[in-house]
Amino acid sequence: MNQTINIRPKDIRHYLKDIKKQLLLTHSKSETASIIEMLQTSINEFIEDNPTATMEDLKTHFSDYTSLNDMELYNIDSKILEEKLNYSKTIKRIAAVILFLVILAFIIYVVLYVKSYIDVQNAIPAYEVIEIK
Structure with a gap:
């Protein structure tokens, strides 16, 4: 069934x-x-x-x-319970700080990559005058 x-x-x-x-x-x-x-x-x-x-x-x-x-x-014991709750909050804070640092590092990487791309583009001679004698 x-x-x-x-x-x-x-x-x-x-x-x-x-x-x-x-x-x-x-x-x-x-x-x-x-x-x-x-x-x-x-x-x-x-x-x-x-x-x-x-x-x-x-x-x-x-x-x-x-x-x-x-x-x-x-x-x-209230002390033990408070320690466990504070430990949990501390772990969450540490995770948030690490996430912030990773995002910040990624943003810095992107900015530097774009800057190097612009520098390479500026280094290429777009118009060059060649004199023939």
Whole structure:
């Protein structure tokens, strides 16, 4: 029997991405990856067992994961949480500065290339008078 699946893979990826963002506040990258992998497996099993389930059914079924993460956020030391948030902001700032420098270098390269092209064009004698004696 061929039943339609109501949950799109894109919705699942978005749901897991949201959970991953929350988990990274309280867990290391490796722990987060492990948790997300287990959650992905559980979601796949849930969909196999409930092919007509909707995304709301999935969120209701797996709400314990997000509520556990919420409890950890409340229990985490505020200094540690602040450091992780500041680290994230610092990484974004560094990426923005690097992007700005790359764009600036490209603009300088283009300007110098155009200048050298104009210099070469000016060095070519366009009109030359030759005297024959």
